[in-house]
Amino acid sequence: MAIIEQTIFNSFGNKIITKDKEIHVVGKMDEPLILILDNVLSYKECDALIDLANNRMKRAKIGKSRVVSNIRTSSNMFFEESENELIQKIETRVSELMNIPISHAEPLQILHYKAGEQYHPHFDYFTSGNVVNNRISTLVMYLNDVEKGGETYFPSLRFTVTPKKGSAVYFEYFYNENRLNELTLHAGNLVEVGEKWVATQWMRRQRHRNI
Numbered sequence: 255m256a257i258i259e260q261t262i263f264n265s266f267g268n269k270i271i272t273k274d275k276e277i278h279v280v281g282k283m284d285e286p287l288i289l290i291l292d293n294v295l296s297y298k299e300c301d302a303l304i305d306l307a308n309n310r311m312k313r314a315k316i317g318k319s320r321v322v323s324n325i326r327t328s329s330n331m332f333f334e335e336s337e338n339e340l341i342q343k344i345e346t347r348v349s350e351l352m353n354i355p356i357s358h359a360e361p362l363q364i365l366h367y368k369a370g371e372q373y374h375p376h377f378d379y380f381t382s383g384n385v386v387n388n389r390i391s392t393l394v395m396y397l398n399d400v401e402k403g404g405e406t407y408f409p410s411l412r413f414t415v416t417p418k419k420g421s422a423v424y425f426e427y428f429y430n431e432n433r434l435n436e437l438t439l440h441a442g443n444l445v446e447v448g449e450k451w452v453a454t455q456w457m458r459r460q461r462h463r464n465i
């Protein structure tokens with residue numbers, strides 16, 4: 255099958271060498287482009303992100319009542335843009351990896367699923383509202399190993415990614431042909447045993463930050 259469209263991500267070979275990390279490509283689908291990447295974050299970075307986020311999710315619960323949605327039963331929080339050295343380092347690496355300037359990046363999101371929680375199938379791009387400066391690509395980084403369940407699942411492609419600490423799944427939906435964007439429908443499968451922590455980076459088509 256001929257490859258129809260240009261992609262954002264430059265993926266040649268089995269390695270991507272960023273300024274501070276050698277990332278491994280361990281799986282790939284061409285259209286839509288989906289990459290399974292290993293060694294995106296070190297174990298230490300995964301643990302540090304969980305620690306930093308954990309305190310804040312707890313705090314958030316005391317003060318504000320969150321909007322309850324049955325689309326996503328997990329809890330989340332966002333880091334401030336470049337709020338500390340760790341976040342800055344990860345944002346820089348991720349922006350280099352995703353081939354999009356950091357000014358187009360949304361704040362890094364942390365999601366926590368307890369056993370019994372899940373994220374139903376959804377698109378990461380907006381189908382109404384701010385479609386001018388829409389999202390164009392996603393990197394979901396796995397911060398821990400999940401004992402059972404918690405896979406990222408692309409139902410239209412019947413494609414499953416198993417969480418592995420430090421690894422990530424990348425996908426983009428910036429295609430002219432909307433059918434390809436629609437194929438990026440994805441879900442966070444029910445966590446059956448254990449818990450699941452992920453960090454999600456979404457990129458926008460245009461500048462999103464004031465830097």
Ligand SMILES: O=C(O)CCC(=O)C(=O)O
Nearest residue numbers: 394405406441442452454
């Ligand atoms: O938890 C996952 O595997 C997917 C997370 C996700 O879809 C998102 O953050 O947009």
Ligand SMILES: [Fe+2]
Nearest residue numbers: 376377378440
């Ligand atoms: Fe998503």
